[in-house]
Amino acid sequence: MSQAxxxxxxxxxxxxxxxxxxxxSVCVSLPADGADRPILDDVSxxxxxxxxxxxxxxSGTGKTTLLxxxxxxxxxxxxxxxxxxxxxxxxxxxxxxxxxxxASALLPWRTVARNVRxxxxxxxxxxxxxxxxxxxxxxxxxxxxxxxxxxRLSGGMQQRVxxxxxxxVEPRVLxxxxxxxxxxxxxxxxxxxxxLDVHAQTGATIVFITHDIEEAVYLSDRVMVIHGAPGTxxxxxxxxxPRPRDQIETRDLxxxxxxxxxxxxxxxxxxxL
Amino acid sequence: MGTFFSKAARxxxxxxVGVIVGVxxxxxxxxxxxxxxYEALPDPSGIFSALKYLVNSGLLWPQLEHTxxxxxxxxxxxxxxxxxxxxxxxxxxxxxxWTTATVNVFRSLPVVVMIPIAILVWGxxxxxxxxxxxxxxxxxxxxxxxxxxxxxxxxxRDVSSTLRLSRVASVRKIVVPFTGGxxxxxxxLALTVALVICVVxxxxxxxxxxxxxxxxxxxxxxxxxxxAYVLIVGALGIALNAALVTLVDVAFPGVSxxxxxxxx
Amino acid sequence: MKEGRSAxxxxxxxxxxxxxxxxxxLFWQYHSRTHSPSTPPPSEWWxxxxxxxxTGVLWTGLWVTLKLYVEGLVAAIVLGxxxxxxxxxxxxxxxxxxxxxxxxxxxxxxxxxPVAILLFHATKKTEIGIxxxxxxxxxxxxxxxxxxxxxxxxxxxxxSLRLSWFSRFRKVVxxxxxxxxxxxxxxxxxxxxxxxxxxxxxxxxxxxxxxLIQYEQSFQSASSFALLALVGVxxxxxxxxxxxxxxxxxxxxxxxx
Numbered sequence: 055m056s057q058a059x060x061x062x063x064x065x066x067x068x069x070x071x072x073x074x075x076x077x078x079s080v081c082v083s084l085p086a087d088g089a090d091r092p093i094l095d096d097v098s099x100x101x102x103x104x105x106x107x108x109x110x111x112x113s114g115t116g117k118t119t120l121l122x123x124x125x126x127x128x129x130x131x132x133x134x135x136x137x138x139x140x141x142x143x144x145x146x147x148x149x150x151x152x153x154x155x156x157a158s159a160l161l162p163w164r165t166v167a168r169n170v171r172x173x174x175x176x177x178x179x180x181x182x183x184x185x186x187x188x189x190x191x192x193x194x195x196x197x198x199x200x201x202x203x204x205x206r207l208s209g210g211m212q213q214r215v216x217x218x219x220x221x222x223v224e225p226r227v228l229x230x231x232x233x234x235x236x237x238x239x240x241x242x243x244x245x246x247x248x249x250l251d252v253h254a255q256t257g258a259t260i261v262f263i264t265h266d267i268e269e270a271v272y273l274s275d276r277v278m279v280i281h282g283a284p285g286t287x288x289x290x291x292x293x294x295x296p297r298p299r300d301q302i303e304t305r306d307l308x309x310x311x312x313x314x315x316x317x318x319x320x321x322x323x324x325x326x327l
Numbered sequence: 328m329g330t331f332f333s334k335a336a337r338x339x340x341x342x343x344v345g346v347i348v349g350v351x352x353x354x355x356x357x358x359x360x361x362x363x364x365y366e367a368l369p370d371p372s373g374i375f376s377a378l379k380y381l382v383n384s385g386l387l388w389p390q391l392e393h394t395x396x397x398x399x400x401x402x403x404x405x406x407x408x409x410x411x412x413x414x415x416x417x418x419x420x421x422x423x424x425w426t427t428a429t430v431n432v433f434r435s436l437p438v439v440v441m442i443p444i445a446i447l448v449w450g451x452x453x454x455x456x457x458x459x460x461x462x463x464x465x466x467x468x469x470x471x472x473x474x475x476x477x478x479x480x481x482x483x484r485d486v487s488s489t490l491r492l493s494r495v496a497s498v499r500k501i502v503v504p505f506t507g508g509x510x511x512x513x514x515x516l517a518l519t520v521a522l523v524i525c526v527v528x529x530x531x532x533x534x535x536x537x538x539x540x541x542x543x544x545x546x547x548x549x550x551x552x553x554x555a556y557v558l559i560v561g562a563l564g565i566a567l568n569a570a571l572v573t574l575v576d577v578a579f580p581g582v583s584x585x586x587x588x589x590x591x
Numbered sequence: 592m593k594e595g596r597s598a599x600x601x602x603x604x605x606x607x608x609x610x611x612x613x614x615x616x617l618f619w620q621y622h623s624r625t626h627s628p629s630t631p632p633p634s635e636w637w638x639x640x641x642x643x644x645x646t647g648v649l650w651t652g653l654w655v656t657l658k659l660y661v662e663g664l665v666a667a668i669v670l671g672x673x674x675x676x677x678x679x680x681x682x683x684x685x686x687x688x689x690x691x692x693x694x695x696x697x698x699x700x701x702x703x704x705p706v707a708i709l710l711f712h713a714t715k716k717t718e719i720g721i722x723x724x725x726x727x728x729x730x731x732x733x734x735x736x737x738x739x740x741x742x743x744x745x746x747x748x749x750x751s752l753r754l755s756w757f758s759r760f761r762k763v764v765x766x767x768x769x770x771x772x773x774x775x776x777x778x779x780x781x782x783x784x785x786x787x788x789x790x791x792x793x794x795x796x797x798x799x800x801x802x803l804i805q806y807e808q809s810f811q812s813a814s815s816f817a818l819l820a821l822v823g824v825x826x827x828x829x830x831x832x833x834x835x836x837x838x839x840x841x842x843x844x845x846x847x848x
Contacts, residue, residue: 125751145751158742163766163843173752343690428608435826437785443807444819448629527701545705561698
């Protein structure tokens, strides 16, 4: 079930792959206590197809809002948001979000399989739904739990159900808002590797938000740092680490430490020294 | 759920007040311009003058006094008996085992059915009214209190045994303060119920009080005064409740804070 | 979950809670000093009951009352849920309408009956309307509160999966609210029964309450107590039925929903 990497636009000279996302000078203000508060200021970024991009930054810098703009849940006040060259005005099936709060994001009265089925209902014949559900659950390793209710599963498993639900849509882009933030370290590590597996199998573009610098460097091709209130992108670095990644080997590489150090410094001071 | 609405309405809710004013204004307009004419639907100013009449003519006060007196007597009995039995049922598993089913039978019996029975047995007088109010208000007090006692966290019971408090001291120092919140909720419910049942029983054949006056105005075909009485009943309920809450706040400052966390 | 045998034992054990009631009834039956014309012993209730049943008014009356109860309660549930969801979905609306609704809620249904009769005349619809008015508040307020407490994330999730407005309501909002609605129905149903009997009293419906008033006014005490006992049994059955329904509806929700 590999994703074909579809190239809609002519490939511009100089870029190896076409763009999944292109944000240009995005500004977002949201109503808070009556008035409008600026959340994001002049955010410009590019995400190439098939890339794994991490966005890190302190709380309150608008990371979640940025993701919501990319997913179409929030409209930017000014600036452009393009998903594969087309403006994003509302949620599409090409970019699906996975939320941190899996308990709220899953429906407790539906079994695992029916939860995964939610975005497919009414859009395709039953047989195809069944196939997609089976494949998605297989990919996250929960095929044997299809008939259980979410509240009987551990936190890590529930998050995997949410990921399976996103994968069932077969999106080009996976948007993840601190997907592993509510999990313990061991479960986190396991899910990180599962995510890398999913990426290897599907070739989907992944954009995720995290507080955890280590996680950001370990998983991604590129890390962006967002800082300030209102938030803006203050730094960007290519991790340049080989794939496939390994929890022990990769974290021992000198390049890993360099990138991590760089990011730590930027986060501490708000800019590169 | 009470917290939820007190938060919404606490900071002077201009929007809410505006809505009430708006509705009244619309009502006045609709009736004055004869857009909607019902003989039985007076306009707000008509109701207001009826209210003024009732107050000034001195008719209202003895009625009000009667209803309030009955409701409060009933309430005191209900709180005392219900609170006591509730405490017993909550504290002692044995007591609870031998009484719960009976309590449930009485709770599931629709209260108003007792009204004709009480009038039959005790005649259409104050005694029946007070007993009815007390009977009805007893159950919410009992149930809420018992639940409150049972809801005491096990940790607190450990504390009392660690400190080797005697049974009495344990009840006095831990159970009662902790249950205080639940008992307050129960008392408020009991007050509402006592008032309603007293008014309803007055409407059904007791010859005095606000309820009786309401029904009389209906037969006398005085819609404006009837509406006035309806408003009085509503306002009475709110006022009594507010009075109770304020009183308790003044006497026992910590307790209502606990209440806001408990179930209604 | 108890196994069959200990469930039966548990049920039997809870029956011993009826002992106080049994004691009172037995005392009443055999203590002749407590008997005045207006407090006949339980045996006479049974005789009176048989007699009323023979005249045919009993079951008709019960049917009238129960029909009004069910119609009123169902209408209250449908209206209360729909309005509650709508009201609870907007912070502004909640703020705007709370004081008005709190006042309406404080006005007991009984007090509203004379007004309703004058305005709308004594029809079946008015009867149902009064039952709805009396019992809708727990449902309306509870549903609005639950809707307001619905995690916005859940709605965002549904939106991000491109569910239509109607699908969101049907598949996400309503099931999320079901535990709260069920609990509020549990509270509203006994109120609906009470208001129904009140309507019987005040509006000559021909139901059980109406019969009771007739017997009371003609000093037929045994018959009155017989009807009291009947209503008591109805109340208990109603309670048991509601508990069973609640359990069935909510078995798919984890404790707390």
